[in-house]
Amino acid sequence: DAGVIQSPRHEVTEMGQEVTLRCKPISGHDYLFWYRQTMMRGLELLIYFNNNVPIDDSGMPEDRFSAKMPNASFSTLKIQPSEPRDSAVYFCASVRGVGGYTFGSGTRLTVV
Amino acid sequence: AQSVSQHNHHVILSEAASLELGCNYSYGGTVNLFWYVQYPGQHLQLLLKYFSGDPLVKGIKGFEAEFIKSKFSFNLRKPSVQWSDTAEYFCAAASGGSYIPTFGRGTSLIVHP
Numbered sequence: 001d002a003g004v005i006q007s008p009r010h011e012v013t014e015m016g017q018e019v020t021l022r023c024k025p026i027s028g029h030d031y032l033f034w035y036r037q038t039m040m041r042g043l044e045l046l047i048y049f050n051n052n053v054p055i056d057d058s059g060m061p062e063d064r065f066s067a068k069m070p071n072a073s074f075s076t077l078k079i080q081p082s083e084p085r086d087s088a089v090y091f092c093a094s095v096r097g098v099g100g101y102t103f104g105s106g107t108r109l110t111v112v
Numbered sequence: 113a114q115s116v117s118q119h120n121h122h123v124i125l126s127e128a129a130s131l132e133l134g135c136n137y138s139y140g141g142t143v144n145l146f147w148y149v150q151y152p153g154q155h156l157q158l159l160l161k162y163f164s165g166d167p168l169v170k171g172i173k174g175f176e177a178e179f180i181k182s183k184f185s186f187n188l189r190k191p192s193v194q195w196s197d198t199a200e201y202f203c204a205a206a207s208g209g210s211y212i213p214t215f216g217r218g219t220s221l222i223v224h225p
Binding site: 056098 | 144148154157158161206210
């Protein structure tokens, strides 16, 4: 099992540019979550999907953020346009049923 | 609102010292509880979890946690820490049957060799 796979590991972009983060959950997991981690705010849940359907996106900070899950093995988190305050580590996690999450290695985003 | 409190933000210990990290949650009903560890520069990994049964849960790397329902607590313990335990530790709680845990703010543990 390769675990939850995220790409890229690091992303440096200029303010105003579009950023796309990618996640491949563990096969068979029916829930997928996107989190953002910063020193100031800790770990924040942005959005989660169940069987590819977005269930709760109330944590998405602004309309600049969007997430999709076109199939069970792939999800994207897009920021357009990006701003310096979006700089953070973005984690994807998946789980099957009720249980402990498996987190991906994260994408460290720096917007300059 | 549901919440998880980790009272110790920073803990510094010497190797071989005993560790106890506090965690309190605010749910009144059945609850699922978790401890995660995040080593420097890495992702969160599940240390242990409690759903039901024996309130003393044993996890990986010698960690254990005790669920005390009357105190709404799920403290993490290790009898003798090692330098390699230096990491951030997160407690999380979800109401029974929920897939969405609430995470605490984390406790930074530094172990001096």
